[in-house]
Amino acid sequence: MTVVQERTAAAAPPPRRPANPVWAFLRNSWRQLTSMRTALVLLFLLAIAAIPGSVLPQRSVNAERVAGYFAAHPDLAPTLDRLGMFDVYASVWFAAVYLLLFTSLVGCVAPRLVEHVRALRSVPPDAPKRLDRLPQHAAATETTGEPAAVAASVAATLRKRRWRARVRQDDNGGWTVGAEKGYLKETGNLLFHCALLAVLVGVGFGAWYGWHGNRILVKGADRGFCNAVTQYDDSSLGARVGPGDLPPFCLELTDFRATFQETGQPKSFRAQVLVDEDGKESSRTFWVNNPLRLSSAAVSLIGHGYAPMLRYTDRFGKQQTKAVPFLPDKAGMLTSEGAVMFPDVNIDPKTNKRGEDLQVGFEGIYLPTASTDGRPASVFPAERNPVLFLTAYRGNLGVDAGIPGSVYSLNRGQIASGKLKQVSGTDSGRPHELRPGQAWTLDDGTKLEFLGTQPFVTLAVRHDPTQSLVLVGAVLGLLGLMASLFGRRRRIFFRLSPAKADGVSPAEADGMSPAEADGISPAEADGVSPLAGDGARGGRTVMEAGGLPRTDYPGFDEEFRDVVAAARGDEGTA
Amino acid sequence: MAELSNQLMAITVLAYLAAMVCYAAEYAFGNRSHIGRAATRELVGAGGPPTIEPVVVEAPRHRGDLVGKIGVGLNVLALLLHLGTLVTRSVAADRMPWGNMYEFTLSVSFVGSAVWLGVLSRKPAIRHLGLFVALSMVVLLGANGLIAYTPVGPLVPALNSYWYVIHVSTIILASGILLFGAVPATLFLIKAGYDQGKTRFPYPLGKHVPAAETLERLTFRLHAFAFPLFTFGALIAGPLWAEASWGRYWGWDPKEVWAFISWIVYAGYLHARATPSVKRTTATWIALIGFATMLMNLFGVNLFFEGLHSYANAG
Ligand code: HEM
Numbered sequence: 001m002t003v004v005q006e007r008t009a010a011a012a013p014p015p016r017r018p019a020n021p022v023w024a025f026l027r028n029s030w031r032q033l034t035s036m037r038t039a040l041v042l043l044f045l046l047a048i049a050a051i052p053g054s055v056l057p058q059r060s061v062n063a064e065r066v067a068g069y070f071a072a073h074p075d076l077a078p079t080l081d082r083l084g085m086f087d088v089y090a091s092v093w094f095a096a097v098y099l100l101l102f103t104s105l106v107g108c109v110a111p112r113l114v115e116h117v118r119a120l121r122s123v124p125p126d127a128p129k130r131l132d133r134l135p136q137h138a139a140a141t142e143t144t145g146e147p148a149a150v151a152a153s154v155a156a157t158l159r160k161r162r163w164r165a166r167v168r169q170d171d172n173g174g175w176t177v178g179a180e181k182g183y184l185k186e187t188g189n190l191l192f193h194c195a196l197l198a199v200l201v202g203v204g205f206g207a208w209y210g211w212h213g214n215r216i217l218v219k220g221a222d223r224g225f226c227n228a229v230t231q232y233d234d235s236s237l238g239a240r241v242g243p244g245d246l247p248p249f250c251l252e253l254t255d256f257r258a259t260f261q262e263t264g265q266p267k268s269f270r271a272q273v274l275v276d277e278d279g280k281e282s283s284r285t286f287w288v289n290n291p292l293r294l295s296s297a298a299v300s301l302i303g304h305g306y307a308p309m310l311r312y313t314d315r316f317g318k319q320q321t322k323a324v325p326f327l328p329d330k331a332g333m334l335t336s337e338g339a340v341m342f343p344d345v346n347i348d349p350k351t352n353k354r355g356e357d358l359q360v361g362f363e364g365i366y367l368p369t370a371s372t373d374g375r376p377a378s379v380f381p382a383e384r385n386p387v388l389f390l391t392a393y394r395g396n397l398g399v400d401a402g403i404p405g406s407v408y409s410l411n412r413g414q415i416a417s418g419k420l421k422q423v424s425g426t427d428s429g430r431p432h433e434l435r436p437g438q439a440w441t442l443d444d445g446t447k448l449e450f451l452g453t454q455p456f457v458t459l460a461v462r463h464d465p466t467q468s469l470v471l472v473g474a475v476l477g478l479l480g481l482m483a484s485l486f487g488r489r490r491r492i493f494f495r496l497s498p499a500k501a502d503g504v505s506p507a508e509a510d511g512m513s514p515a516e517a518d519g520i521s522p523a524e525a526d527g528v529s530p531l532a533g534d535g536a537r538g539g540r541t542v543m544e545a546g547g548l549p550r551t552d553y554p555g556f557d558e559e560f561r562d563v564v565a566a567a568r569g570d571e572g573t574a
Numbered sequence: 575m576a577e578l579s580n581q582l583m584a585i586t587v588l589a590y591l592a593a594m595v596c597y598a599a600e601y602a603f604g605n606r607s608h609i610g611r612a613a614t615r616e617l618v619g620a621g622g623p624p625t626i627e628p629v630v631v632e633a634p635r636h637r638g639d640l641v642g643k644i645g646v647g648l649n650v651l652a653l654l655l656h657l658g659t660l661v662t663r664s665v666a667a668d669r670m671p672w673g674n675m676y677e678f679t680l681s682v683s684f685v686g687s688a689v690w691l692g693v694l695s696r697k698p699a700i701r702h703l704g705l706f707v708a709l710s711m712v713v714l715l716g717a718n719g720l721i722a723y724t725p726v727g728p729l730v731p732a733l734n735s736y737w738y739v740i741h742v743s744t745i746i747l748a749s750g751i752l753l754f755g756a757v758p759a760t761l762f763l764i765k766a767g768y769d770q771g772k773t774r775f776p777y778p779l780g781k782h783v784p785a786a787e788t789l790e791r792l793t794f795r796l797h798a799f800a801f802p803l804f805t806f807g808a809l810i811a812g813p814l815w816a817e818a819s820w821g822r823y824w825g826w827d828p829k830e831v832w833a834f835i836s837w838i839v840y841a842g843y844l845h846a847r848a849t850p851s852v853k854r855t856t857a858t859w860i861a862l863i864g865f866a867t868m869l870m871n872l873f874g875v876n877l878f879f880e881g882l883h884s885y886a887n888a889g
Contacts, residue, residue, distance in 0.1 A: 036849040040842055047838040047867075054831040054879060061826060089826050203824075212822070289738075289819050300821030460821035467823065474810050478802060485798045485844075554791065 033100070034107030042101040049097050053088035056080065060087065063234065102200055109193045116186050123166045124180040127493035131546030134493070136560040140544040143568060147496040150541040151175035154494050154567045161563065163492065174497035182490055185551065188483025195477030202470035211237040211246065212462035216325050217253045217273075218307045219454045223323065224252030224274075227297070227461070247296035247463075249277040256455040258304060264333055264380050271301050271457050296463060303328075303458030305336055308366050308388050309451040314345040315358075315444065325456045326366045327408045333378040338408050339363040340390075343399050346446075357395045361410045361420065362448065364390035364431050388450050389431040392442055395420035489550040492563055499540040543568065575666035576726040582659040583680070587715050589652035594708035596645030601705050601782060642701055646694065649704065652711070653691060656684050666726045672742045675876050679718040682872070685750025687711055690757075693792070700792070702782050706757050721877075737815035744807030748800045749868060752840070755796035756865035759858050762789035766855050790854055794847060797861055801840055808833040828879040832871035839864040 032038060057065035066086050070077040084091030131137055143150060148169075155165040158179045165179035213235030215225055225231045227250070229243045237243070255272035270287045277294055286292035292299040307323040314320075326338030339361060346358035369380035370387040396419040398411035414420035423443055424432055432440055434450040441447050545567070547560040660680060664671045671677045690707045694700060761783045768780025783789065812833070813823035824830060843864055846857035 036845065037851065040845050040849065040852070043838055043842040043845065047835045047842070050831050050835050050838075053826055054828040054875070058826060289815075291818060291821060298817075298821055300819065302820055462821045464822070467817070470823070471810075471814070474813075478805055478810060481805060482802045485802060 030107060033104050036108070039101065039104050039108065042097060042104060045097045046101060049094050050088070052085055056085050056088075058086060058088060060089065060236075098200070102197060105193055105197065109190060109197075112186075113190055113194075116183075116190060119186070120183060124164055124178040124491065126166075126168055126178050127176040127495055127546070131493055131495060131544050134546035134548050136547030136549075136557055138545040138561070138564045140542045141568065142499050142540050142542055144539075145541055146539050147173070147175045147498050147541045150543065151177050151494070151496045154496070154543075155179070157567050158492070158563070161566070163563075172497070174495060176496070177494040178491070179493070180489070180491045182488045182550070184483045185487025185489050186484075188480040188485075188487055191480030192477050192484055193480075195473045195480055198473035199470050199477065202466040202473055206238075206464045206466040206470065208238045208240045209466070210462070210464040211235070211241045212460065212464075214302075215459050215461065216456050217251065217459055218323050218325060218456040219253045219256060220323065221252060224250055226250040232461075249275065249294055249296065251275055251299070251459075253455075253457060254283065256304060256457055258382065258455075260381050266332075266381065269301060269304060271304075273299075297461050298463070300460045300462070301457055302460045305334060305456055305458075306366055306368060306383075306453040307456045308338075308340070308453050310340050310362070311449040311451055312342050312345060312360065313447040313449075314342075314347075314360075315446055316346070316349055318345070318347075318349075320345060321451070323454045324407075331377070332381065334368050334381040335376075335378040336366045336368075337364075338366065339410050341397050341399060341410070343397050357419070357421075359395065359397045359399075359420075360442075360446070361393045361397050362390040363393065363410050364388065366453070383453065386436055386453065388434040390424075390434060390440075390448075391422060391431045392424040392448070393420050394423045394444070487551075488553040488556070490553060490556060490559075491548045491550065492560065493546050493548075494567065495544045497542045497544075499542045575662050579659050579662035579666055579726075582655055582662060583715070583719060586652055586655040586659050587712060587719070589648055589655050590708050590711040590715065593645050593648035593652055594705060594712055596641050596648055597701075597704035597708055600639070600642035600645060601702065642704075645704055645708075646691075646701065649687075649691060649708065652708075653684070653687050656680075656687060660684060663726065670739060670743070672746060674722075674724045675872075676718060676722040676724045678742070678746065679714065679722060679872065681746045682749045682753065683711060683714045683718070685747050686754040687750075689751050689754045689796070697788075697792075700758075700784050700788070702784070703757055703761060706761065707754070710753075710757065717873075721873075737811055737818060741807055741811035741815050744803055744811060748804035748807055749872065751796055751800035752804065752836075752868055753865065755793055755800065756862060758789045758792040758796070759861045759865070762786055762793055762858055763855060763862075765789055790858065793858060793861060797840060797843060797864075801844060804837065804840070809837060828875045829871060832867060832875050836864055836867040836871060839867055 057069050059066050069086075070081075080086065084093065088094055128134070132139075145153070151167045154177050155167050158165040158177065161181075163179040163181045164183075165177055168176050168178070170176060213229070213232035215232050217223070217225055227246050227248060229235050229237070229246065237245075252274040253271060254274050257268075257270045259267040261267055268287065270285060272283060272285045273292065275282050275284050275292070275294065277296075284292055286299065286301060288301050291301070305325055305328045307325040309321065309323040311319055311321045320342055322340055322342070324338055324340045326336035328334045328336045340363075342360045344354075345360055347354040365376060366386070366388050367376070367378040368382060368386050369378050369384040371377065371379045376389065393410055393415070396414055398414040398420065410420060415422070434440055434448075436450055436452040439447055439449040545560075545564045547556065547563075549556040660671045660677075663677060663680070667673065672681050687707070690703075694704070761780075764776050765780040765783050765786040767777040769786055812830070816825065816830075817823040839860060843857055843860040846852045846860050847854070
């Protein structure tokens with residue numbers, strides 16, 4: 001890395017006007033930003049910046065828990081909110097850290113990319129004068145063949161082992177082979193860092209052009225839903241998506257099946273829906289881990305529960321039926337809590353007016369399998385002994401005020417202020433028990449019937465246009481990472497000189513240049529076996545080799561010995 | 575079968591404990607034991623009769639080596655029992671043994687232990703690390719049994735996916751190796767301090783451990799091997815599964831956040847190690863911070879935070 005920095009510095013135009021402090025400052029800052037140490041610091045900052053998002057509830061993950069936090073810490077929460085602590089991963093400071101990191105990344109990778117392309121296009125360097133000074137060295141041995149032929153065959157052996165090799169002739173009738181391997185390491189490293197950029201860009205565009213929403217869907221033909229912002233319980237559109245951009249399709253839940261172990265642990269969930277997309281209707285089944293893939297969105301099954309069906313008959317004999325989802329608790333046995341509101345009842349058909357305090361609401365719990373000991377908790381998630389416990393209220397439900405409250409409970413404020421009065425169980429203190437098919441006549445003669453339940457599913461509907469790009473980026477990044485971590489850059493050199501009958505290379509005998517004579521130490525010359533008068537065809541060659549690992553590579557000696565043996569062996573069998 | 579698994583688990587802990595005692599004994603009397611040698615020198619120097627010398631020097635040397643070998647044997651036995659615990663657990667549950675935090679920790683620690691014995695068989699010289707490994711295993715498994723024990727049960731549907739199997743198995747493997755990687759990392763720091771002549775508490779332990787360079791290289795190789803595996807398991811297979819299961823590939827759920835943090839910190843370690851101007855001890859400290867974030871994810875997140883992954887909750 002330092003090498004790269006020096007390169008960029010050297011390549012910068014010579015400062016003709018020496019004192020331009022602004023330019024100098026900018027250049028220094030850039031160099032600082034793209035240094036490896038800064039990258040390290042920024043990586044750390046990113047790790048630290050991510051922590052609050054796991055400690056504090058996040059809007060993007062669970063908005064209800066954020067609301068809960070506000071209620072529990074009314075002093076602290078607004079301050080934290082101003083700091084973006086409930087939207088950490090969308091906050092300005094989090095973005096600042098990763099944008100700086102990625103700027104640094106670009107500044108670091110771009111020059112390395114140029115450098116690497118240059119290295120890939122250049123040829124492996126020539127052998128150094130003294131091979132015995134390299135970390136790995138194989139003493140000279142003699143083999144049959146002319147140096148040129150041996151060099152060619154050594155190069156062929158190396159190339160077969162996927163080395164890049166270059167044969168050169170030196171001035172003394174000898175030949176050298178310079179070979180290099182492990183370019184993949186740097187290639188992989190650059191690929192990895194570029195892939196990180198691709199992933200970031202993909203995630204960014206996905207956030208801009210994607211959208212998602214959650215919706216509870218109760219079984220039944222009259223309770224279907226169509227893809228529009230207003231039809232979601234909560235939704236979030238990317239910055240570049242308008243409500244009109246949502247692709248049109250409609251879903252209706254036609255069946256839902258859940259199976260359970262005897263312990264109550266779920267075994268399987270399966271939802272069947274009628275899909276109306278692009279004018280075509282089709283029946284599709286999906287389940288957990290196997291979302292419904294529409295052409296323009298994916299629909300995942302992320303929850304389920306029961307919606308009790310209730311029919312209310314008011315003072316004037318008019319009936320209204322509702323199936324209202326009850327929210328299951330976390331215990332897994334589907335003890336569910338909810339409220340059913342009838343705001344538009346008890347309207348006098350003659351005057352078309354309703355007494356202010358004649359709205360009706362019910363609140364309570366539903367137990368698919370009530371326990372025999374009377375505890376208000378379900379003991380099994382399927383409906384084996386279904387019971388609905390309700391308390392009735394009459395008055396002003398407070399639903400017209402425009403403040404959206406929880407749909408799973410009645411308005412506490414209205415009850416506290418006495419505008420909504422409890423009208424059942426006031427003396428016993430107990431809610432009324434209803435089994436499917438039972439009816440309950442209230443104090444004013446109006447009637448509530450519990451018709452049974454319908455299943456409901458919670459759906460997550462999502463469209464993310466760059467999902468595949470991100471996946472491709474991640475996979476390429478992983479491949480690059482492995483190449484980078486396990487790749488090893490190394491060089492091997494061979495020097496092949498013609499052998500003399502007495503075992504001394506002609507270069508030496510001819511009295512070659514002092515520098516070249518330095519190439520073979522006397523010790524090695526001694527090591528050459530004098531095979532005088534052998535009578536081999538085509539002359540003989542002295543082969544010497546050296547190896548240079550360019551990155552941390554503990555096993556290089558083995559590979560080096562291997563390659564040298566192959567170079568010699570090939571020659572021997574030829 | 576479930577009962578058998580629980581009993582095997584208890585015996586496994588005992589076997590690790592026994593191995594630990596042997597390693598500790600070797601540590602105190604072993605042939606590389608400087609404590610033993612120092613004691614001998616003192617005795618001789620104190621002018622005791624010369625006959626003491628061979629007795630004191632020879633006997634412990636021999637015994638130390640033997641005790642160390644017994645320690646390794648017990649360690650192997652513990653590993654087999656550990657495997658037995660996992661296998662019986664799988665048979666009892668009729669699925670892979672990683673459906674909850676208890677099983678997950680059991681599997682991760684098994685991988686860590688197996689990696690340790692694998693490395694040991696290739697480099698017998700590092701046997702002195704055994705004490706630390708066995709100690710970690712006893713603590714980890716003990717805590718797991720006490721805090722996180724969960725009765726055998728089937729997988730909830732959300733976990734019934736082949737991506738889940740791939741995701742969890744690679745994470746288990748990677749976490750096991752990364753967690754084990756903290757042992758040579760710690761010892762390297764101790765050794766480096768010892769070599770600099772530090773005398774405060776942990777540093778004198780550096781007497782008995784292998785050369786600093788060996789430890790450092792081992793640390794790096796374990797991390798370099800585990801990092802891509804972790805990348806695959808946590809950042810590719812995990813999101814693929816999450817997309818199929820929850821409809822989004824990444825949602826900043828606490829478990830995801832901490833996996834991200836661990837990944838960033840380990841990337842920082844690899845960076846630091848590749849930067850010549852950063853000292854190797856500094857880089858190794860970063861690896862240990864990574865270790866802490868892994869522990870946080872393994873235990874802390876399950877116990878403290880509520881998230882989609884909380885099926886992994888204890889109890
Ligand atoms: C987005 C954040 C980044 C991540 C997650 C990341 C991750 C990694 C990882 C895991 C490695 C190890 C691979 C190996 O050793 O070959 C690595 C290597 C490297 N990174 Fe980064 N990196 C990031 C940003 C940067 C930046 C900003 C720079 C430039 C300042 C940089 C420069 C390098 C270099 C030069 C290496 C090669 C080290 C070597 O010689 O092995 N990286 N990076």
